[in-house]
Amino acid sequence: MAISDIKQSIKEHYGKIAATSGSCCGPNCGCSSESDKDVLSVMMSDEYTNVDEQIVAAADLGLGCGTPTAFADLKPGMTVLDLGSGAGIDVFIAAKAVAPTGKAIGIDMTDEMLKRARANKIKLGISNAEFWKGEIENMPVESGTIDRIISNCVINLTPDKRKVLSEMYRVLKPGGKFTVSDIVSIGDIPNDIRRNAELWAGCIAGALDKEEFLRITRDAGFNNLMISAEKPYHLEGNTSFGLASITLTATK
């Protein structure tokens, strides 16, 4: 499957969700689509705790697989970048944490998601949140300008994860950190699953083996890797691999 086909399928999948979905949380409402549900019997969508209910109601579409903002050590004055920001849930939480002098920027490649996030920004009245169009493999962000990167259930969707990590390294300030919640596999995912576009968009086929994910993170130059949360998913039937969500922090 060509990279452009994977990207197109992801844009269509999340464009449709942005245009039609209400806020949704709980089992079977993660980034899996209807057709994934025979593969994943329980998709985790972590509950946001101690977060403004209005933000959750407006911007949580149940697409995340962790709560990276809870582990990102956000402080007033920081500039935060959220990769694949969707309807903006983690951008708004970060924007509040770094106010009044800091700001949070979300990047997303799907027009409908950007439209929804920008509408949410107006509705919630959060002025230090911004949403930029772009691909996280080639970020429209100046080098060395970001204090914290966060991301929630997005890197698994990208065909070139090494490129994403090298971009993350480029845009962070020296000493800056990322905290990413994402899906990884435990063991390699077979090729027939890897080639299924629906399962890519559903956060399954693109998941990298956990050890490989840690290896390419170190290869990109990051240090002090720490997994602060890890949750296995229950997969239906007999599969040769497992899936888990991890929240990983590392330092430039």
Ligand SMILES: C[S@@+](CC[C@H](N)C(=O)[O-])C[C@H]1O[C@@H](n2cnc3c(N)ncnc32)[C@H](O)[C@@H]1O
């Ligand atoms: C599973 S959703 C997660 C949204 C959000 N992080 C959340 O937790 O609600 C994935 C999002 O990442 C975006 N996305 C996927 N691949 C991307 C890429 N390569 N560059 C930029 N955005 C991407 C999609 O458009 C979608 O909005």
